[in-house]
Amino acid sequence: MTSSLQSEKMQANEDSVILNELDAGSIFSKHKPHISVRNLNVYLTKNHILKNVNLDIPDKAITCIIGPSGCGKTTLLKTFNRLLQNSMDVRIDGDVLVDGENIHGKGVEVENIRKKMGLLSQRPCPLPMSIFDNVAYGPRIHGIRRKKTLKIMVEKYLGEAGLWDEVKDRLKSPATSLSIGQQQRLCLARGLAVKPEIILGDEATSALDPISSKKIEELFLKLKDQYSIVLVTHTLRQAKRIADYVVFMYLGEVIEAGHASEFFNHPKEKLTKEYLDGYFS
Amino acid sequence: MIAATLAIVVSLFLIFVAVVRRGLPAMSWDMVSKIPGGGFYIGKEGGLLNAIVGSLYIVIGSITLGLCFSLPIVLYINLYLPEKSRLAQFTRLSFDVLFGIPSIVYGAFGFTIMVYLGLRSSLLAGILTVTMLIIPILIRSIDEVVRRVPKEMKDAALSLGATRSEIIKVILRQVAPGIITAVLLAVGRGIGDAASVLFTAGYTDGIPTSLSQPLATLPLAIFFQLSSPIAEVQDRAYAAALILTFIVLILSLAGRYYSRKYSKNKI
Amino acid sequence: MDRIKYNKYRQFKEFAIRNMMLVLTIISLTFAVIIGISLYYKSVPILDQQSLWSLLSGRSWKPLKGEFGFFPFIMGTLWVTLIAIIISLPLCLLSGIYLSEFAHPYIKKMVYPMIDVLAGIPPVVYGVWGILAVVPFISDKLAPHFVEYSTGYSVLAGGIVLAIMIIPLMISVFIEIFGALPGGLREASLSLGATQWQTVKKVVVRKSFSGLAAAVVLAISRAFGETIAVLMVCGNVAEVPKSVFDPAYPLPALIANNYGEMMSVPMYDAALMLSALLLFVIILAFNAISRLVLIRIERNFAL
Numbered sequence: 113m114t115s116s117l118q119s120e121k122m123q124a125n126e127d128s129v130i131l132n133e134l135d136a137g138s139i140f141s142k143h144k145p146h147i148s149v150r151n152l153n154v155y156l157t158k159n160h161i162l163k164n165v166n167l168d169i170p171d172k173a174i175t176c177i178i179g180p181s182g183c184g185k186t187t188l189l190k191t192f193n194r195l196l197q198n199s200m201d202v203r204i205d206g207d208v209l210v211d212g213e214n215i216h217g218k219g220v221e222v223e224n225i226r227k228k229m230g231l232l233s234q235r236p237c238p239l240p241m242s243i244f245d246n247v248a249y250g251p252r253i254h255g256i257r258r259k260k261t262l263k264i265m266v267e268k269y270l271g272e273a274g275l276w277d278e279v280k281d282r283l284k285s286p287a288t289s290l291s292i293g294q295q296q297r298l299c300l301a302r303g304l305a306v307k308p309e310i311i312l313g314d315e316a317t318s319a320l321d322p323i324s325s326k327k328i329e330e331l332f333l334k335l336k337d338q339y340s341i342v343l344v345t346h347t348l349r350q351a352k353r354i355a356d357y358v359v360f361m362y363l364g365e366v367i368e369a370g371h372a373s374e375f376f377n378h379p380k381e382k383l384t385k386e387y388l389d390g391y392f393s
Numbered sequence: 394m395i396a397a398t399l400a401i402v403v404s405l406f407l408i409f410v411a412v413v414r415r416g417l418p419a420m421s422w423d424m425v426s427k428i429p430g431g432g433f434y435i436g437k438e439g440g441l442l443n444a445i446v447g448s449l450y451i452v453i454g455s456i457t458l459g460l461c462f463s464l465p466i467v468l469y470i471n472l473y474l475p476e477k478s479r480l481a482q483f484t485r486l487s488f489d490v491l492f493g494i495p496s497i498v499y500g501a502f503g504f505t506i507m508v509y510l511g512l513r514s515s516l517l518a519g520i521l522t523v524t525m526l527i528i529p530i531l532i533r534s535i536d537e538v539v540r541r542v543p544k545e546m547k548d549a550a551l552s553l554g555a556t557r558s559e560i561i562k563v564i565l566r567q568v569a570p571g572i573i574t575a576v577l578l579a580v581g582r583g584i585g586d587a588a589s590v591l592f593t594a595g596y597t598d599g600i601p602t603s604l605s606q607p608l609a610t611l612p613l614a615i616f617f618q619l620s621s622p623i624a625e626v627q628d629r630a631y632a633a634a635l636i637l638t639f640i641v642l643i644l645s646l647a648g649r650y651y652s653r654k655y656s657k658n659k660i
Numbered sequence: 661m662d663r664i665k666y667n668k669y670r671q672f673k674e675f676a677i678r679n680m681m682l683v684l685t686i687i688s689l690t691f692a693v694i695i696g697i698s699l700y701y702k703s704v705p706i707l708d709q710q711s712l713w714s715l716l717s718g719r720s721w722k723p724l725k726g727e728f729g730f731f732p733f734i735m736g737t738l739w740v741t742l743i744a745i746i747i748s749l750p751l752c753l754l755s756g757i758y759l760s761e762f763a764h765p766y767i768k769k770m771v772y773p774m775i776d777v778l779a780g781i782p783p784v785v786y787g788v789w790g791i792l793a794v795v796p797f798i799s800d801k802l803a804p805h806f807v808e809y810s811t812g813y814s815v816l817a818g819g820i821v822l823a824i825m826i827i828p829l830m831i832s833v834f835i836e837i838f839g840a841l842p843g844g845l846r847e848a849s850l851s852l853g854a855t856q857w858q859t860v861k862k863v864v865v866r867k868s869f870s871g872l873a874a875a876v877v878l879a880i881s882r883a884f885g886e887t888i889a890v891l892m893v894c895g896n897v898a899e900v901p902k903s904v905f906d907p908a909y910p911l912p913a914l915i916a917n918n919y920g921e922m923m924s925v926p927m928y929d930a931a932l933m934l935s936a937l938l939l940f941v942i943i944l945a946f947n948a949i950s951r952l953v954l955i956r957i958e959r960n961f962a963l
Contacts, residue, residue: 195548201475221667227554237545240566249563250553255666299549306553394762397754398771401831404824405778411792412785466688469681480685486951487689493878493947494695494940495885497912501936502695504919505702528688556670558677578780585782588887588912592919612784616888619791634788638781645780649773 146171146310146340147192152206154187154196161187163364165206169310169357174332174341176351176372179361180392185344188361189312192342193229194222210310227254230303230339232316236295238287239302243279246287246298250306265305273301274331293324300331311335313343317350329354348388352376360384409638416635419628425636429598429629441633444614446600447516451590451610452583454520455527456576462524463531464572468564471539472547472557485536492529496589499526504592517604519594526589527579534578538571539564570651577648581641587612611637696940703934706927715934721898728931730938735900736815736908740890741883743819743904748827749876756834761860779828787892790821795893803905810905813895818908821889826879833875833954837868840958871957874950881946885939887912911935 145168154162162184169175177185190196191208194215208215215225227250239246247266256262266283270276275297279290287298296316303311313332317325332341332354345351351358351372358375360368360383368375368384379385386392424440470481503522512518542564550560565572587610595607596617611633618630706715706728718729759768799812841864849859865872895907896917915932 193552195552201477221671223554223556223670224667226552229552231548231552233545233549235545237543237549239546239550239563241563249550250555253553253555253559255663302549302553312552394754394758397751398758398763400751401755401778401827402771402774404827405774407793408781408786408789408824411789415788415792462684462688465681465684469678469685473678473681482955484685484689486948486955487692489951490944490947491692493881493885494692494943495882495887495912497885497887497915498695498699498936498940498943501915501933502698505698505933509698525691556674558674559670561677581780581782585780585784587782587784588916591888591916612782612888615784615788616892619788619892631788634785638785641780641782641785642777645773645777649776 144171145169146211147342148207148209148212149188150207150209152188152191152204152208154184154191154205155203156187157201161364162191165364165366167359167366167369169340169342171340172336172338173356174336174343174354175357175359176355177342177344177359177361178348178351178387179367180387181346183361184364185361186314189314189342189344192310192312193226193231195226195231227306228308229310229312230300230306230308232296232299232303232311232313234315235319236292236299238290238295238298241287242284243287243290243298244283247301247305250302254306269301269305270298272304272331272335273297274327275301291324293320293327296320296324296328297331300328304335308339310340310342313341313345315344315346318346360387362387412631412634412638416631416638419632420635424629424632428600441611441614441629441636443598443600444609444611444633445636447594447608448584448611450516450601450608451519451523451594452580454516455523455583456579458520458524459527459531459579460576463528463535464565467532467535467539468561471536471542472561472564488529488532488536492533494529496526496586497591500589500592503589507593513605514593514595514607515605516594516601516608519590519608519610520604522589522593523583523586526586527583530579530582531575534575535568535572538568538575542567574648574651577644577651581644581648584610585612585637585641587616591616611640692944696937696944699933699937699940703930703937706930706934709927715931719900723925723928723931726927728927730911730935732898732900733909733911733914733935736894737884737910737912739815739901739904739908740818740822740894740910741880743815744822744826744883745876745880747819747823748830748879751823752827752830752834753872756831756838757860757864759831760835760838761856761864775828775831778824779832783825783886783889784892786821786825787889790817790889790893794820798905807903807905811895811907813893813907814905815894815901815908816904818890818894818910819904821893822883822886825886825889826882829882830875830879833878834872837871837875837954837957838864840871841867868957870953874953874957877946877950878954881943881950884946885912885943887916891916911939915939 147167147169149165149167149169152162152165152167153160165188177188179185187196191204192210192215196202196204204216210225210228213220215222239249241249244266247269248262251262251265256265267276267280270279275294278294279298282289287295290298296319300311311332317328320328329350332343335341336356343350343354355372358370358372359366360375360381362383368379368381370380375384376388379388421440425445426442427438427440428443429439429441466484470478470484474481499522503518503525506521507514507518546563546567547560550563551557590610590613594610594613596609596613597607598609599606601608614633615630615637618626618633621627621630710728715728716730716734718727719731720727720729721732759771763771794817795812795814797812798814798817799810802816803810803812803814845863845867846859849863850856854862890910891913894910894913896909896913897907898909898914899906901908915936918928918932
């Protein structure tokens with residue numbers, strides 16, 4: 113990478129910050145954009161899934177992506193950590209910049225991109241191994257072998273996910289023996305253990321009972337000081353409860369994005385208003 | 394319709410009854426613990442130890458070798474190739490087709506290769522031929538279970554920054570019971586097949602001590618000894634048939650036990 | 661620094677494993693081609709000497725005189741296969757329909773493992789059963805009603821043994837095909853007032869006809885190539901059988917029986933390899949066609 117290119121990108125970033133400040137309110141004065149999406153188009157086979165998406169995701173805040181099902185929320189999320197390329201016949205145009213680096217650029221190691229982002233999927237998906245090994249899986253991959261270090265890390269991240277006290281006596285038992293809510297928190301701990309900067313949640317609470325999902329929400333609120341959190345959510349109420357920044361998508365387009373209070377109280381677009389009022393969902 | 398189903402079930406029992414009724418009187422401790430004395434075709438002494446051990450050698454060797462081929466292939470088409478990749482589909486199709494190729498063709502092919510390389514019929518040649526025979530079975534049934542590994546699980550491991558080769562371990566752990574089923578299935582086919590080893594493994598009274606020696610197997614023990622005019626030798630064949638049936642029955646039940654969840658591609 | 665080095669190592673490992681697997685896959689795909697080529701290469705000498713057609717239609721098999729007529733063997737194979745299909749197809753169709761449409765789950769749970777066991781029994785054991793039960797039955801009970809004398813080692817014995825052997829294959833594919841039919845189809849027919857049997861006849865069987873045909877082709881190719889069991893009960897006389905009580909000599913049995921002597925007689929090994937090649941090509945084609953049909957069915961119905 114030449115330095116001129118780098119500086120060009122930085123320039124672009126700063127431009128976008130300015131643009132957004134004019135546009136969407138004040139959040140980017142406090143939070144620099146962590147992920148920036150520029151002119152993103154995604155085609156699955158022949159379907160145009162994402163249409164010219166331009167977006168900035170603020171740093172160290174909770175961003176909720178809302179919209180009716182099938183509007184491309186999950187696809188957008190999966191482009192962030194390049195999991196989309198695993199499926200068939202995908203074409204991606206445009207840039208996704210994470211910390212100013214284009215993740216689709218040449219010579220970018222996809223593993224490093226993914227390491228920066230922890231993913232929480234819709235249904236918790238523990239790996240077929242013990243609770244301890246689930247959390248230690250990431251660190252082990254990234255070259256940490258010492259037992260002692262691993263033990264410390266497992267305790268720390270299970271603690272952060274609020275699971276340590278519940279499982280400390282049975283770290284060796286298989287992860288599938290946990291309840292589904294516990295499994296989701298285990299997945300969170302597993303994701304945190306690779307020291308990500310961003311947490312992606314794909315309707316992470318939709319499969320959980322109310323109490324478990326409340327716990328997860330509380331965790332997100334606690335973690336947002338250290339991580340940028342991007343959540344795709346199916347419930348408006350959840351977005352209202354925890355979002356700092358909201359992105360509304362409809363049929364593959366970003367209709368409106370803005371600061372949560374602004375967004376919910378004074379939506380600019382007609383479509384947004386109708387969605388918030390429950391005309392469609 | 395019920396009658397047709399009944400007929401199939403009854404024929405299974407008829408086979409068992411026939412094999413057991415003739416094989417049981419011929420069974421004895423000597424049968425499984427001694428090698429035949431005085432030649433397998435005419436000698437009246439001894440038992441089947443050579444064939445039992447030989448079959449074990451062949452099966453162990455070919456399963457090991459077969460897994461070395463089939464696991465990487467299955468993992469490659471499921472892990473690296475996109476869902477609807479032409480190459481993956483073509484690979485699946487060609488192993489489906491190879492699965493249907495009769496063992497005598499594998500035997501003949503193994504034999505030509507053997508002659509070409511100047512090998513004698515031997516344990517090695519037998520193992521290689523049986524390996525060719527069971528690779529399609531292993532690939533088909535392992536593919537069946539690997540394909541069902543949820544995408545979310547792969548994504549979960551990948552999103553932690555693992556490379557694809559690093560998530561192999563996760564996948565293998567997830568499908569371990571399926572692999573065991575596949576191996577049991579392949580063992581059953583490999584241990585019972587005569588036509589493939591007919592040309593390539595040879596036949597002998599002894600137990601091989603190296604890869605280049607010929608050896609006996611259970612199906613060949615049945616096949617050869619049955620055509621002997623001497624009653625004692627024929628007894629050995631029937632005893633071998635009983636042992637083989639018993640082994641296959643055990644394998645089939647064990648496979649059932651392991652594969653309650655995965656019940657396709659068994660035949 | 662260390663971190664970068666470690667990442668380099670991981671990338672390299674990934675690269676190495678990926679390409680090793682790719683190479684293995686490609687090699688394995690050339691497998692069928694290699695088999696075909698080497699068998700062809702081995703049978704060239706005899707093809708140079710006589711035309712394929714004269715070999716296939718020749719009735720005389722006298723290797724010592726250099727006469728290699730495959731006709732009796734081809735007829736033997738066809739006869740045995742035909743009988744096996746005639747016996748097993750109705751059995752499989754009826755019980756396949758019964759098991760997938762009518763049977764109580766409890767009965768399925770009982771019968772499926774049995775079919776599995778039947779599939780797992782080695783050919784040589786079927787052969788033993790043939791010798792112990794089928795052959796005496798034919799020579800003592802059945803044949804005397806029709807012909808003057810039969811040893812029992814006959815086309816019919818081979819056909820019966822083979823029929824039992826291909827039943828598990830055929831029936832399991834049948835059940836799979838019936839299972840792949842969308843359930844709505846049946847409900848639609850039933851809701852129009854058709855009885856269950858009418859539904860089966862008019863909807864289930866008709867809709868899955870191509871799949872059933874593919875399954876039968878699959879079973880035929882299995883029967884074609886079956887060696888040991890047939891060899892043990894067929895009598896192995898190199899003449900075209902005139903009735904089902906006559907002995908026959910199918911192609912695979914020819915290969916299996918003669919490998920010992922073939923080195924000393926000129927052209928003998930080429931003739932045997934040619935028959936292996938024939939088997940290989942026919943079965944390859946049969947299998948490929950029926951698998952393609954089955955794949956298409958699976959894709960069409962899997963919604």
